[in-house]
Amino acid sequence: MSNNALQLAEFKLEGGQVLTADTVKNYLVSGGGNVSDQEVLMFVELCKAKGMNPFERDAYLIKYKSKNPQFDTPATIIVGKDFxxxxxxxxxxxxxxxxxxxxxxxxxxxxxxxxxxxxxxxxxxxxxxxxxxxxxxxxxxxxxxxxxxxxxxxxxxxxxxxxxxxxxxxxxxxxxxxxxxxxxxxxxxxxxxxxxGIDGKLPQKPIEPGMASSEQKNKIMSMAKQKGLFNFNDMKNTKELEYFCTSNGYDLKNLKFEEAGEVLQLLIEYDPKGNTNIEEEAQDVEFTEVTESTEENIEGQVGLL
Incomplete structure (x- = not known):
């Protein structure tokens, strides 16, 4: 699919947000899979045709990772419970x-x-x-x-x-x-x-474009867990992760989209034992999915999610 087709597939929502292919890929895909350009285009055009605002959770684009790498799991478009x-x-x-x-x-x-x-x-x-x-x-x-x-x-x-x-x-x-x-x-x-047939609780909180996405937060929290700075079993205790971000010049409560990748890279390079030779890639991390219940547990502590 040409880039022109994706660029044209955008529209301004009643709330003032602009729905584009980039915002869909960065903020509006659940499930952990990689959506195709065709799936993104279909989602944008359907939202436009039906007047759905995915930032307000009127619609979800869900794409799960395929258990068989030879086959791609198709994306599913789900309408929000109140639409x-x-x-x-x-x-x-x-x-x-x-x-x-x-x-x-x-x-x-x-x-x-x-x-x-x-x-x-x-x-x-x-x-x-x-x-x-x-x-x-x-x-x-x-x-x-x-x-x-x-x-x-x-x-x-x-x-x-x-x-x-x-x-x-x-x-x-x-x-x-x-x-x-x-x-x-x-x-x-x-x-x-x-x-x-979609199992699990879908997130209900409105999305704020420009801030770190759920996928980025997921990666940050999972890497912080590997580095001993966060524990999913003690969701309210984020002091070490907060201190790590603050000491590197980042505000965990108001982490921007473009800053999230920088924080993740710092976590990858961080060695709690003080060693300098670190050979670890982000794609090797076993990520724990951030669900709505996870968001509710952390919200009010540092505002990460």
């Missing part, structure tokens, strides 16, 4: 919705219940949602089967989100399908995390 509701509310015909779960009781009777409450002797078998529009005589209703969407690990076990909140998760799937059918112009081609 469907936001787009529906922007339509003057929207008159609300109801959503819930489908359960089977001990008498083998099927019940549709609003909300996600399941009694101890009941089994969740699905979710449902009704969306109401003033310009339609009947509501748009979606009923989805639990077995078709429950997400499992490689060993066949149900993953943490679906095992701990099965009613909430299948209810969200039903909401997505009903809203997409009720508002095809606004939501056609968009899918949420629960529908796409």
């Amino acid at each position: 469907f509701i936001k787009k529906a509310n922007e339509n003057s015909a929207f008159e609300g919705m109801k959503a819930g779960i489908v359960v089977v009781d001990k008498e083998n009777q099927i019940h549709e219940r609003e909300g996600s409450l399941k009694l101890p002797d009941e089994t969740i078998v699905g979710g449902w949602c009704e969306v109401y529009r003033s310009d339609r005589k009947v509501p748009t209703k979606a009923i989805v089967a639990y077995d078709e969407y429950v997400q499992k690990k490689g060993n066949g076990e149900v993953n943490s989100m679906w095992s701990s909140k099965p009613g909430t998760m299948i209810r969200k799937v039903a909401q997505s399908q009903a809203l997409r059918e009720a508002f095809p112009n606004e939501l056609r081609g968009l899918y949420q995390q629960e529908e796409m």
